Amino acid sequence: MEAVIVIDMLNDFVTGDIKCVRADRIIPKIKRLIRGARRKDVPVIYSNDAHLPNDFEMGRWGRHAIKGTKGAEVIPELKPTEKDYVVEKRVYSGFFETGLDSLLRSLHAETVILTGLHTHLCVRHTAADAFFRGYKIIIPNDAVESFTEKDHKEGLEYLKYAYNAEVTETDKIIERWEKR
Numbered sequence: 001m002e003a004v005i006v007i008d009m010l011n012d013f014v015t016g017d018i019k020c021v022r023a024d025r026i027i028p029k030i031k032r033l034i035r036g037a038r039r040k041d042v043p044v045i046y047s048n049d050a051h052l053p054n055d056f057e058m059g060r061w062g063r064h065a066i067k068g069t070k071g072a073e074v075i076p077e078l079k080p081t082e083k084d085y086v087v088e089k090r091v092y093s094g095f096f097e098t099g100l101d102s103l104l105r106s107l108h109a110e111t112v113i114l115t116g117l118h119t120h121l122c123v124r125h126t127a128a129d130a131f132f133r134g135y136k137i138i139i140p141n142d143a144v145e146s147f148t149e150k151d152h153k154e155g156l157e158y159l160k161y162a163y164n165a166e167v168t169e170t171d172k173i174i175e176r177w178e179k180r
Contacts, residue, residue, distance in 0.1 A: 002138070003043040003109040004033060007094060007116030007123055009078050010048055012064045012071035020117055022145045022152070027077050029143040029170040030115045034078065036174040043107050045085040046074055047094030047116075047126060055090055092122045095129035104135070111136040113173060115143040119155030131163040140170040 009030065010016075014023045037044050049065035050072050051057060058064075065072040067088065080086055087100045094100050104112070112135050114123050123144050127137050139159055146152040159165040 001042075001108045002111040002113055003045055003104055003107060004037045004113045004115065005045045005047050005094060005100075005126065006030060006034070006074075006078060007047045007114060007126060008049055008065075008118070009046075009075055009116050010065050010071065011073055011075055012049075013117050014075045016064070016071050018061055018064050020145060020147055022147070022149075023117060026115070026143050026145045027075070029140065030078055033113070033115060033140065033143055033170050033173065036177055037113075038081070038083070040177045040180065042177065043085065043109065044080070044083075045087060045100070045103065046080050047087050047089055047098075047100065047122075048072065048074065049090070049122075050088035051090055057091065092125035093129045094122070094126040095133070096125075101129075101133055109135070111138060113138045113140065115140060117145060118151070119144045119146040120151040120158070121146075121155075124155055124158060127159050127163050127165060137163050137165040138173065139165050139167045140173055141167050143170050 034044050050067040051065050087098050089098050112130050
C-alpha cells in the first residue's frame, strides 16, 4: 500500500513571507496526483509546519507558518478533504515527534510518495526518517521543488543516492495506479 504525503504546501511558502517562487510549477502536478490517489483509495496525508512563535526555526527562517494562522494553512488549490489526514510538524521532518509513522502503519502503507516543498530540506528530512523506518520512497520530480534549480537537482540526487528513492514523474505514478 502507498500513501501520498504533501509537504508544506502552505500559504507562507507559496505566497507568503518565505515564498518559493518556483512552487507554482508543482501545484498542478500535486493536484493531479492527489485526485488520482483519491480515485484509487490511496491515502493522502498533509505534513504541515505548525510552529509556535518561539520555535528555534524562527532564528533561521524568520516568522513563518505559525500554528493557527492563515500562513500555516494549505493553499486553497490543494485543500485537504475530510477523507485526508493532516499531521502537524515543528521541524523539517514530517516524522519527528509526530504521529506520522503510526498513521502510516495503521493504513498499512509500505511506500511513501513525497511531494511538496522543499526538495533539499523538508522533503529530504522526511525521506530520511521514512528510510530509517523501512518505507520505500517515491519522489515525483515534477511535484517537489526548492528555492533554486541547483537545490532541487542536488536534493533529488541526494534522495536517490542516500535513501534509494525512486525518482519518477507524476504521470508515471498515476499510470501505475490506473493499471491496477
